[in-house]
Each structure stands twice: as C-alpha cells, then as structure tokens.
Amino acid sequence: MTGPVLAVAGLRAYYRTSAFGVRREVRAVDDVSLSVEPNEIYGLAGESSSGKTTLIKTIANAFQPPLQVLAGSVVFDFAGKRFDIHSLAARELAAIRWKHLSYIMQGSMNVLNPVRRVRQSFIDFAFRHIGGPLPEFLDLARKHLQRLHLEPQILDAYPHQLSGGMRQRVTIALATVCQPQFIIADEPTTALDVVVQKGVLAMIHEVQRALGSSILFVTHDMAVHANLSDRLGIMYAGRLVEEGRTADLFRNPRHPYTAHLIASLPQLGDSAPKQGLAGAPPNLADPPEGCRFHPRCPRASDICRREVPFLQGASGHRVACFHATAESVA
Amino acid sequence: MGRTLLDLLRYNRQFAAGAVLLLVVIGFACLSFFSPYAPNDAYVTAPDLPPDWTYPMGTTSRGQDLFWLLSFAIRNTLLFGLAVALFSRLLALLIGLVAGYSGGLVDRALMSLNDTFIVIPLFPILVLFYFVMRDRMSWGLLALMMACLGWAYDARLIRSVAMSLRHREFTETAIFSGMSTRQILVEEHLPYVLPIVFSTTMNNINWSIGLEVTLSVLGFTDINTPTIGVLIYWANQHTALVSGIWWWIFFPVLLVVMTFIGLFLLAVSMNEYIDPRSRLGRRAP
Numbered sequence: 001m002t003g004p005v006l007a008v009a010g011l012r013a014y015y016r017t018s019a020f021g022v023r024r025e026v027r028a029v030d031d032v033s034l035s036v037e038p039n040e041i042y043g044l045a046g047e048s049s050s051g052k053t054t055l056i057k058t059i060a061n062a063f064q065p066p067l068q069v070l071a072g073s074v075v076f077d078f079a080g081k082r083f084d085i086h087s088l089a090a091r092e093l094a095a096i097r098w099k100h101l102s103y104i105m106q107g108s109m110n111v112l113n114p115v116r117r118v119r120q121s122f123i124d125f126a127f128r129h130i131g132g133p134l135p136e137f138l139d140l141a142r143k144h145l146q147r148l149h150l151e152p153q154i155l156d157a158y159p160h161q162l163s164g165g166m167r168q169r170v171t172i173a174l175a176t177v178c179q180p181q182f183i184i185a186d187e188p189t190t191a192l193d194v195v196v197q198k199g200v201l202a203m204i205h206e207v208q209r210a211l212g213s214s215i216l217f218v219t220h221d222m223a224v225h226a227n228l229s230d231r232l233g234i235m236y237a238g239r240l241v242e243e244g245r246t247a248d249l250f251r252n253p254r255h256p257y258t259a260h261l262i263a264s265l266p267q268l269g270d271s272a273p274k275q276g277l278a279g280a281p282p283n284l285a286d287p288p289e290g291c292r293f294h295p296r297c298p299r300a301s302d303i304c305r306r307e308v309p310f311l312q313g314a315s316g317h318r319v320a321c322f323h324a325t326a327e328s329v330a
Numbered sequence: 331m332g333r334t335l336l337d338l339l340r341y342n343r344q345f346a347a348g349a350v351l352l353l354v355v356i357g358f359a360c361l362s363f364f365s366p367y368a369p370n371d372a373y374v375t376a377p378d379l380p381p382d383w384t385y386p387m388g389t390t391s392r393g394q395d396l397f398w399l400l401s402f403a404i405r406n407t408l409l410f411g412l413a414v415a416l417f418s419r420l421l422a423l424l425i426g427l428v429a430g431y432s433g434g435l436v437d438r439a440l441m442s443l444n445d446t447f448i449v450i451p452l453f454p455i456l457v458l459f460y461f462v463m464r465d466r467m468s469w470g471l472l473a474l475m476m477a478c479l480g481w482a483y484d485a486r487l488i489r490s491v492a493m494s495l496r497h498r499e500f501t502e503t504a505i506f507s508g509m510s511t512r513q514i515l516v517e518e519h520l521p522y523v524l525p526i527v528f529s530t531t532m533n534n535i536n537w538s539i540g541l542e543v544t545l546s547v548l549g550f551t552d553i554n555t556p557t558i559g560v561l562i563y564w565a566n567q568h569t570a571l572v573s574g575i576w577w578w579i580f581f582p583v584l585l586v587v588m589t590f591i592g593l594f595l596l597a598v599s600m601n602e603y604i605d606p607r608s609r610l611g612r613r614a615p
Contacts, residue, residue: 062502062505062506090508094507094508097506097507098507103503103506105502105503107499108499110498111499111500112500113500113518113522114500114522115522116518116521120517121500124504124507124509124517125503125504125507128507129507129508
C-alpha cells in the first residue's frame with residue numbers, strides 16, 4: 001500500500017466571533033496532526049467539547065463562519081491523487097465528496113429529510129455523484145440496503161416510518177452507497193440502545209471490510225472504540241494528547257487523561273468504586289497556559305504550567321505529556 | 331393523488347364539506363360560459379322580478395337576470411382571489427426561503443422590507459390607489475397591487491421555518507454533497523413549507539376576496555366588471571333593501587359566504603394530505 005489516505009498536519013481551527021464589539025476566540029482545534037492509513041478505522045475519542053466534531057468538520061471542509069481554519073493542512077490521497085481539501089474549488093470539492101469522501105453527520109438519524117421519501121434522499125445526495133441511468137442506481141441502492149440487512153422497500157418509506165436504528169442504518173447506507181475510500185462518521189451510534197448499537201457497529205465494520213475503505217470514527221464511548229477502532233486518538237481541550245494502536249492504548253495508557261478514561265470503564269468482576277476526575281474541561285475561549293490538562297492532572301508540575309507538550313514517541317504510540325509513563329516494551 | 335383525494339373525501343368530513351361547497355361555487359362560475367347575455371348587458375329583462383322558474387334568482391332593478399349575472403360575478407371574484415394568492419405566494423416563498431436560508435445581511439435587508447409592508451395600513455393605500463388610477467383602474471391592476479401588499483406575513487412565517495430547516499442535519503448533508511443553494515431551497519426545503527403555503531393560500535384567497543368586496547361595495551374599484559362586491563354596490567345604488575328587492579343582496583352574499591366557508595374547510599383539512607405524518611395517522615383505523 002502507498003501512503004496514508006488522510007494526512008492532517010498542524011491543523012488549527014478557531015471559532016472567531018465579533019459581536020457588539022466583543023471579540024471572542026474559541027480555540028476548538030489547536031495544532032492537531034494525524035494520519036489515517038488505507039483500510040483502517042481510526043477512532044477519535046474525547047469528552048464533550050473537546051473539539052472532536054470541529055476537527056472532523058474542518059477535515060471534511062464542511063464548516064461555515066465563525067469557524068475558521070488558521071493554519072495547517074488536510075490532504076487526502078485518493079487513488080494516487082492528492083487533494084488539499086482547503087484549497088479546492090467548490091466544483092472539485094463536490095466531485096470528490098460522496099464518491100471518495102463521505103460524511104455521516106452527528107445526529108445521523110436526522111440526515112433524511114422528513115417530508116421526502118428515502119429514495120429521494122438517495123437521489124438528491126448520492127445519485128448526483130454517480131450519474132448514469134436512474135434505474136441502475138436504484139438497483140444498486142437496493143442491493144446495498146440488503147447488504148445492511150434492510151428491506152429494499154425501505155426506499156419507498158418516509159423517515160418517520162422507520163425506527164431510529166433503521167434510520168441510522170439507512171444513513172450509513174447512504175454514506176457508503178458510492179463506495180467511498182474515506183468515511184467520516186461522527187457519533188453514528190450514540191442515540192441507540194446497546195443491542196442495536198452492536199448491530200450497527202458490526203455493519204459498519206462489515207461494510208468497511210467489503211469496500212476496503214478507511215473510516216475516521218468519532219465517539220466519546222471508549223467501549224465502542226475498544227471494539228471497532230484499529231488506532232485511537234484521544235483529544236482533550238482541542239488537542240490530540242495521545243495516539244496509538246487501540247490495543248496498546250488500552251493496555252498501556254501513557255497520558256494521565258487516557259489512563260483516567262480507561263480506568264472509568266466498567267469491567268467484569270471489578271467491584272471497586274470508580275473515581276471521577278475532579279474539575280471540568282477548560283473554557284476553550286481562555287485555555288490554561290502550558291498543557292491544557294494541568295489543572296486536573298495528578299502528575300502536574302511546574303513545566304506543565306509553562307510549556308506546551310508536543311505529541312511525540314516512537315513505534316506509533318505518541319503522547320503529549322512531560323510525565324508520560326514509559327512505553328511498554330513488547 | 332386521486333386515491334388520496336378519494337380517501338380524504340370519504341374519511342374527512344371537513345374536506346368533503348369544503349369540497350362540495352367549492353365545487354358548487356366553481357360549477358356556478360363555469361355556467362357563465364353558457365350565459366345568454368353579455369356580462370354588462372342591462373335592461374334585457376323585466377326589472378325587479380322575484381325568484382321564480384324563469385328567473386331562478388330574480389332580476390335586478392337594472393333589468394338583468396341575476397342568475398347569469400351572478401355567474402359572471404363569482405367567476406371574476408374567484409379568479410381575482412386566485413391571482414392575488416398565486417402571485418403573493420410566489421413573493422412570500424421566494425423572500426421567506428431566501429431570507430431564512432441566507433441569514434445575515436440578505437436576511438436583514440429582506441426583513442426590513444418585509445416589516446415595512448406589514449406595518450403599512452392596507453385600506454387607505456388601496457383607496458388612494460383607486461383615486462390615483464381612477465378610470466384606468468382594472469381588475470388585474472388591483473390584483474397585482476393586493477398581491478404586492480399581501481405577502482409580508484406569510485414571508486415571515488416561511489422564513490421562520492426556513493431558519494429552522496437551515497440547521498437540520500439533512501441541510502448540512504445536502505450542502506456537503508454539493509447541492510447548490512437553489513437546489514436545496516427547491517428540492518429539500520420547498521416540500522417542507524408547502525403545507526403552510528397551501529393553508530395560507532386558501533386564507534389569502536379569502537382575505538383578498540373579502541378586501542375586494544369591501545372596496546367594491548364602497549365603489550373604489552372598476553365598477554363595470556361584475557364581481558360579487560360590484561353586484562352589491564349596484565344593489566345599494568338602487569336601494570335594493572329599502573325597495574324590497576332582497577334577492578339582489580341575498581344571492582351574492584350567500585355565494586361569497588359559501589366560498590369563504592369552503593376555502594376555510596379546505597385550508598384546515600389540506601394539511602392532512604400534504605403532511606405525510608398526519609396522512610398516515612389518518613389511514614390507520
């Protein structure tokens with residue numbers, strides 16, 4: 001295989017508002033670099049307001065003011081062609097979207113227009129990118145729905161006739177019907193109960209393997225990541241604090257924040273009371289100096305208050321912490 | 331469509347009643363094409379005859395057969411209402427959707443125009459319009475004028491819906507998949523606001539007919555084109571009520587009341603057809 005499908009370098013995206021003479025700058029994504037290999041599920045985890053959605057919105061170039069990209073680049077590599085997504089013209093962007101790059105939005109249950117039949121949503125969103133005769137496309141859509149264990153007749157239904165899980169599966173079908181190389185999924189299973197969630201996750205995995213595409217999968221649910229992701233990035237307050245193979249990360253979390261996240265997961269046979277992390281994520285309009293985690297960090301020292309740690313480390317397990325625990329020797 | 335209409339007729343009494351009333355009125359208007367008299371013929375029958383078998387609605391003091399005259403009048407009135415409603419709906423949809431979707435400066439500019447039209451007092455303007463136009467006043471001009479005055483409330487209503495649609499996931503997905511603004515407005519948002527538009531269309535027809543009748547009764551329109559209002563105007567000129575020619579007032583009023591009630595019932599029940607959710611709710615026994 002060639003290089004990574006997606007390479008993000010030094011991405012900095014702020015919300016900048018200026019209303020009634022008050023300027024505000026919310027540093028939602030600060031200096032994030034990551035890459036996603038072909039045929040890989042990259043998980044992005046972090047608590048609410050840690051900048052996950054903002055990051056993938058900028059990666060997909062699906063954002064509007066006040067969100068601005070100030071620095072950094074997002075480069076996709078589709079079949080040997082490089083696409084710097086922030087410098088593409090609208091037409092070029094439309095040409096790669098859906099066909100190469102698709103995006104399952106947050107609240108994916110509501111991606112379907114409530115007053116139009118599912119068929120219409122398929123035609124509006126996906127058909128324009130595939131082209132060709134319409135009956136052929138509808139056949140393709142039916143086959144694809146079957147792959148996701150949905151009745152082909154669903155095309156003639158209105159969204160409110162489907163259950164929440166079905167709607168999410170339809171949305172996933174919609175995002176994958178053009179067989180894109182890269183799929184961005186923003187909490188596609190969050191509103192579902194665990195049984196349906198398990199089914200949907202299995203389906204995402206199945207489709208991903210069948211298409212051989214890469215997925216950037218975002219959720220705050222660590223248990224989902226443990227099951228699905230090949231590699232995992234942990235975000236805290238707009239920064240990537242740790243990144244590595246999912247198994248390594250769970251076995252040996254090097255960043256204190258990751259350690260807390262994983263320690264908070266319930267485990268069979270473990271009856272010890274879970275300890276919460278004191279405090280709350282920082283206000284991103286006024287983040288703390290130095291490491292953004294230091295006010296809540298049990299290992300914090302002087303240097304953490306002064307300097308920003310960079311993401312570093314060998315063998316693909318990178319961490320941004322001055323007091324990271326040692327890398328495990330395999 | 332046909333099936334739905336049949337279902338509506340069978341299960342929705344409001345729709346059935348409204349449809350029957352309107353069909354009667356429209357059927358009556360269509361009779362005007364078979365009238366033996368031209369619309370402005372006068373003194374062609376004996377004046378002041380009460381309703382009987384030869385003249386089912388009697389004759390006027392100007393020697394007109396009220397039955398045929400009324401068929402012209404209701405046709406013109408209906409067409410007037412329809413013209414005003416269609417034209418003002420176009421304006422309301424265009425301005426409401428664009429303002430709600432675009433937001434920002436476009437929204438502010440369009441809405442300040444919109445609010446200006448909301449606070450303008452209609453009636454004095456229309457009377458003034460008559461005095462400016464005088465003999466050049468015609469049916470079409472009045473319809474155009476009223477359409478230009480009648481879109482503002484509904485544009486605000488549509489804008490509010492469009493604003494909420496703007497931030498739904500399906501709009502974001504549509505933008506992401508590269509649909510143009512026009513496509514999003516026409517294909518994704520228009521079906522959503524159509525029930526509102528249908529409902530307001532009926533109300534707008536009622537409103538414009540009501541205003542037209544008011545203006546005509548007072549003589550502030552082209553009194554040579556028979557409409558319901560013009561008929562009542564002439565009846566008043568000939569002091570029909572004082573001289574006991576009650577049918578000259580009664581039948582026009584009856585017809586316009588039927589139109590109002592019919593349109594109102596349709597407006598109320600139309601939602602059931604347009605909105606798929608309530609349509610299915612109704613189908614379930």
